[in-house]
Amino acid sequence: MTEVTTLDVPDHVTDDLRAYAAAMRAGFHESPMSEEGLAIWLAHLQADGTRLRVIRDHSRPFGKADEPVATFASWGGTLNAGRGMVDANFITDVTVQATHRRRGLMNKLMLHDLREAHERGDVVALLTATDAQIYGRFGFGVTATARRLEIDSGPKFALRTEPYGSTAFAAPDDVVDVRRHLFECFHREQFWSVGRAQHYWSTGFDWHEQRATPHRAAVHLDDDGEPDAAVVFAIESDHILVRDLLGTTRAAEVELIRLLAHAEGHEKIVWRHCFDPRHPITWALKDPRIVTTAKTFDTVWTRILDLPRAVAARSFDRDGEVAVNIDDPLGYAAGTWRLSIRDGVASAEPTSGEPELGMDIATFSTVLSGLEHVDTLASAGLVHGDPSVVGSASRLLTSWEPPVAASIF
Numbered sequence: 439m440t441e442v443t444t445l446d447v448p449d450h451v452t453d454d455l456r457a458y459a460a461a462m463r464a465g466f467h468e469s470p471m472s473e474e475g476l477a478i479w480l481a482h483l484q485a486d487g488t489r490l491r492v493i494r495d496h497s498r499p500f501g502k503a504d505e506p507v508a509t510f511a512s513w514g515g516t517l518n519a520g521r522g523m524v525d526a527n528f529i530t531d532v533t534v535q536a537t538h539r540r541r542g543l544m545n546k547l548m549l550h551d552l553r554e555a556h557e558r559g560d561v562v563a564l565l566t567a568t569d570a571q572i573y574g575r576f577g578f579g580v581t582a583t584a585r586r587l588e589i590d591s592g593p594k595f596a597l598r599t600e601p602y603g604s605t606a607f608a609a610p611d612d613v614v615d616v617r618r619h620l621f622e623c624f625h626r627e628q629f630w631s632v633g634r635a636q637h638y639w640s641t642g643f644d645w646h647e648q649r650a651t652p653h654r655a656a657v658h659l660d661d662d663g664e665p666d667a668a669v670v671f672a673i674e675s676d677h678i679l680v681r682d683l684l685g686t687t688r689a690a691e692v693e694l695i696r697l698l699a700h701a702e703g704h705e706k707i708v709w710r711h712c713f714d715p716r717h718p719i720t721w722a723l724k725d726p727r728i729v730t731t732a733k734t735f736d737t738v739w740t741r742i743l744d745l746p747r748a749v750a751a752r753s754f755d756r757d758g759e760v761a762v763n764i765d766d767p768l769g770y771a772a773g774t775w776r777l778s779i780r781d782g783v784a785s786a787e788p789t790s791g792e793p794e795l796g797m798d799i800a801t802f803s804t805v806l807s808g809l810e811h812v813d814t815l816a817s818a819g820l821v822h823g824d825p826s827v828v829g830s831a832s833r834l835l836t837s838w839e840p841p842v843a844a845s846i847f
């Protein structure tokens with residue numbers, strides 16, 4: 439019953455694909471996929487090169503013997519670690535049917551997929567989690583966050599900044615190439631940016647409702663007429679819902695918020711995923727209190743599979759050395775490593791010397807991403823070491839640029 443099977447993504451909707459979709463949607467307590475949803479999803483799987491993994495229980499009654507009791511998907515992409523891209527294994531669709539939970543099926547799928555990723559030479563595995571308590575045990579640590587912002591677009595809305603360039607409304611389908619280009623530019627430049635899956639580029643389908651929904655789009659063009667930001671949004675009853683807003687500069691994104699605020703007939707703009715924790719929108723408003731953070735949440739979790747390559751690809755702002763003991767139950771990064779940084783370039787060598795700091799691999803992922811300081815994590819009981827070393831390691835391993843990952847998957 440616990441055999442992991444990897445399905446080939448077919449060129450048309452097959453019974454196996456339907457059964458996977460049904461099990462995955464049921465696992466998330468979602469309604470079944472519509473025919474339209476299945477066709478769009480298949481196109482996404484093909485474009486992403488997704489590996490679909492299942493476990494079946496052939497003893498299941500009522501005609502369900504060949505349907506999966508557990509689903510798991512992954513595909514290959516990249517993470518920008520600061521000094522370059524590293525190969526990343528993106529994970530999603532982790533579900534086990536309620537009848538089969540707590541028997542180790544997720545554990546089996548995860549270990550299988552991580553082992554393959556490690557053998558392929560992927561440097562990290564990435565996922566976004568619906569529950570914060572599931573993935574730490576596999577070595578995943580939080581490495582990026584997002585906020586849901588609500589901006590009062592009534593009479594108090596006024597920006598300090600002067601408008602520049604121009605804006606244009608467009609049908610979402612007509613700006614897919616522009617959005618992809620903007621994302622590629624962003625991904626190339628942004629520390630801890632992770633690649634986007636295909637679903638970001640097909641708009642106008644509501645996955646929850648399983649039907650087409652009208653979306654709109656707008657683009658900002660700089661003073662030379664080059665697109666530098668794009669937004670996809672929906673008009674809801676009393677607000678504008680920003681589904682995706684991304685530019686090559688944050689100033690260009692502010693210009694698109696200006697455009698949406700000036701549209702009539704709504705009371706607020708709801709930006710569901712503001713990925714940059716230092717986004718200037720609040721500072722750019724004459725009345726910063728018209729922005730409310732409705733919630734802050736973790737987005738990308740990272741699992742380091744190859745510690746020396748992850749460290750070597752990460753950019754650092756200071757030079758120095760520290761010996762860190764890493765606790766990794768899966769073994770990929772376990773041991774004591776001497777991290778040496780010279781001219782911003784780091785190396786990690788195994789050492790038999792005494793460690794100065796100790797932490798698990800999930801915590802090390804958070805540290806490497808620059809999301810949190812070592813001393814904060816030490817105060818939280820996640821890093822162990824002499825306070826003076828904790829302090830110097832905090833300064834050594836911090837990043838002036840926060841991790842910004844513009845992707846949920």
Ligand SMILES: CC(C)(COP(=O)(O)OP(=O)(O)OC[C@H]1O[C@@H](n2cnc3c(N)ncnc32)[C@H](O)[C@@H]1OP(=O)(O)O)[C@@H](O)C(=O)NCCC(=O)NCCS
Nearest residue numbers: 465466532533534539540541542543544545567568571572
């Ligand atoms: C989360 C889910 C996939 C777990 O599947 P499962 O097969 O029951 O998990 P396993 O039996 O392999 O459990 C592995 C470990 O994770 C723990 N675990 C499982 N689900 C957990 C949860 N929701 N919260 C905390 N720990 C959890 C188990 O206790 C076990 O720990 P152990 O190794 O220390 O004994 C399943 O509950 C599910 O499908 N939930 C609904 C969909 C969902 O939320 N998916 C996650 C999407 S990000």
